[in-house]
Each structure stands twice: as C-alpha cells, then as structure tokens.
Amino acid sequence: MSDTEDGSWLDDEAGRLVRPYAVSNGRTRPSAHFDLLTLVMATGIRPQTYLGPDYDRVLALCDAPVTVAEVAAHLRLPAVITKVLLSDLVTYQALSARAPNALEATSPTDRNLLEAVLHGLRKRL
Template identity: 60%
Template sequence: MTATPLPGAAGSDDEPWLDDDAGRLVRPYTVSEGRTRPSAQLDLLTMVLATGERPDGYLGPEHTQVLRLCERPVSVAEIAAVIRQPAAVTKVVLSDLLDCGAVTTRGPIHLQEGPDPTDREVLEAVLDGLRSRL
C-alpha cells in the first residue's frame, strides 16, 4: 500500500492523500465534520469568489484548496470536481468560508423580463434554430 498526494499538491502538507488501492484516505464526512447541511443556500451554478479575508483559526486543507480556487469566480460544481468531493460536502466547506467572510457568492441570474425560458414556444423556436444550423 502506497500513499501519494493528489496531483497539484507539490509537496503541500495541506492536500488530501490517496492510497493507490483504496483511493482517498480521508472520507467525505470527515471533511465536513459529519455535517450534511450547509448554512448557506447554494446550488451547483452559484459563483464563488474569494474576498481576500483570511479565516480566523484553522479550517482544514479542503478550505485552503477552495480559497486558492476562488481567486477567480468559479462555480460550486467546478469546485466540487477539483477537490474531488460530493456537492453536499463542498457546499458545507463553502458555507464555512462564507460564514467567516473569506468568500462571497452570487447565485445564478434569472431573467426578470422577457419570455419564460421554460415556455414551450420559446423552446421550440430554439430547437428549430438549432436544426436549421445543422
């Protein structure tokens, strides 16, 4: 059994470890300290951006990794993919960072005006336009 750091770790002690046979050595529920519900309302399309504020005290390696990812706007779905955690765990980690002011979020922008994006006529018009291009 050989344990190796995840790609991109470059010798960092804050990165999760993998076992070549078993996979991730730290289980997801450990990352979120057993919590399953985030304190903030987030969906997979929510954009996250670091504020530059550093959290008081130690949060964990995933929190540090997420802060590095959020130097530019990034979606919750992208963050979950990069840190290799389920979306529910990622949302808990992001909630921790939101609660201490280290990140800010913006939910998906829904059009306030204009046609309903789920209107059948609008969807058929889009489909017709796509078919004419093919």
C-alpha cells in the same frame, strides 16, 4: 495529484483516504443555501483559525468566480460536502456567493442555452 498538494490524504490507486463526511466534521447540511450553479469567489479575507487543507484548496480555486459544481469536481468531493465547506467560508467572510446573472434572465428551457450546453459537452468529450 501529487503528494505535495494533498499530503498523505490521497492515494493514486485508492483515492481519498479520508471519508468525505470527515472533511466536514460529520455535517451534511450547509448553513447557507447553494445550488450547483451558485458562483463563489474569494474575498481576500482569511479565516482567523486554520480550518484545514480542504478549505485552503477551496480558497485557491476561488480566485475568480467559479460554480459550486466546479469546486466539487476539483476537490473530488460530493456536492453536499463541498457546500458545507463553502458555507463555512461564507460564514468567515472568506467567500462571497451569488446566483449567476445569465441564468436569472433566461429560461432553463431556452433553446440557445441548451444548444450552448450541448456544444460545451461535445467539446469536453
């Protein structure tokens, strides 16, 4: 990542220079419920106050529906901290969140679903 994207908060060798809990002001419990497959998307409404660069990055990532797990991976933050950021943005109505429809209709042990996940993982590796 470049310095222009993350400012001075990221070092190529050391990684993030600010502890993840500092990003969420020490909070580790989100005010809204999210699981890793919850889909979030920007609503186009911007918070009235500036929340910080991590919130800006979240909004930029959420132009299209994206899972909580994907947002956490892009931010390089633990999922619990990412959920706090997302819940703050939902509170400001800058994000909408919903459960994915495809998984509501199928069983998590459905063979077709598991094979699709395996296929996707093999493509990534």
